[in-house]
Amino acid sequence: AVAAGAVLLRNEGGLLPLDPAALRSVAVIGPHATAVRVQGGGSAEVFPEHVVSPLAGIERELDGIAAVTYEPGLPASDRPEPLGRDRARDPRDGEPGVLVRLLDARGTELHAEHRLSGRIVEPSVPAGDAVAVEVRALFRPHESGTWTWAVGGWGDIALSVDGHEVLSGTFPLDSDDPTRVHVAPPLHTARVELTAGREVEVVAFRSLAPGTGVATVLAAAPPAGDPDTARAAAVAAARSADVAVVVVGTTEQSESEGHDRESLDLPEGQDALVRAVVRANPRTVVVVNAGGPVALPWHTRVPALLLAWFPGQEAGDGLADVLFGRAEPGGRLPTTWAAAQDDVPVLGTAPGADGRLRYAEGPHVGYRAWLRSGAAPAYWFGHGLGYTGWAYEELAAPAAVRAGEAFDVRVRVRNTGRRRGREVVQVYLTRGGSAVERPVRKLIGYAAVGAEPGESADAVVRVDGRALAHWSPGGRGWETETGAFTLLGGRSAGDLPLTAEVVARPGPDAAGKGSGNGSEHNGERSPLML
Structure with a gap:
């Protein structure tokens, strides 16, 4: 699933896939290489028993073959993160994780359980008569200095650390947001001096007042680091390695359910880190760990750029499959990506002074807005590379079709590379001189094909009968202009080398009423709406 969804945006010189046998050392860089985001935040979040980080996946793939070094490249975040299995263990059984207890009014234990994370959304049993929840852990810091606990x-x-109470107070409920109450409650912090390697017991306590949920978080952040020192260490590691793999991405604070993003930029310091690593090692692969578009001002400087999205708990092993050629990246962009936020044609979407949001862009949304603006994005909707090359050779379609009737478009492609591959063939539609407002072109269908090196394959794209139609407010239905339409075939909204003409003629369903193929009637998403 990781490989199927990953989008290879750039692969200059065929840097990917990497050949393990040709490597002696690999530098893995970036905080997301060890703390990968596997899903979006908010009410859809689940808590897997294990997560394979990109670093762990690469280390496993190269075990006994090449040396793998790791540098975060950025100082640790000053925002406390829930305790994990890496440095915390249950005081009762010594297993990685924390101990969670439900207590009654006298402090008697009603229930106890082992958890792998200090983020407790809900115990495994109902709170019942419990009036408080307690989270305990033995914690071994990896660094001396002032730690922030929460x-x-x-x-x-x-909150007590090493037998000393460092936080105590009453914090009344101040929100009716269900996500804030039951999933991501606010953090209350205290600072504590700790010594590297010296284990301490940490105990968090919170009362369970009615209406305040049971979610409890025990979190910590290490001492503040120096950005220049962290980046210099990453540069040194990259310079001495055969290949550098930099994993960058968004954070829960910059991209999550419950709030709008204020910027497309990666969180502070990551762009500078990528630039510094690429200068040190031109054989650099950048992996983007994000759920939506981010600005990539350095994208033309890196030879290989892979979009991993939120890849799930097997992230590391799946990414290793892609990086080392065990699997071909199979994803294609569902959005258009800008190099910089200022390039995006539609940004002003705030309501006016009257509180109303006017959708003045009409049908020109997404890639259609880019086409109308004439601006060139970094990567078009539909873009995505594999590990082989493709030649687009022929597009064949009926010379004429009756309005409202479905038809097939056949696109022949040939594998010009040296390994088997898969290509997603896309067909778009345009009409010059239309009497109605239309996008410059729109996607009307796609199909995936595979072929061995040197072989050709025909992608048959079924085009819905309504693809040529437009909505008529006056007629209160779908109508089709008769005359010539142009079909375009290729690999993205901006790369369409093949064309053909199809003429729409009047038919019994010229108004488009009831037209469409089975995909629209059985509930599947139709590409006509893209």
């Missing part, structure tokens, strides 16, 4: 939740809260 407890998330509402009500009476206390």
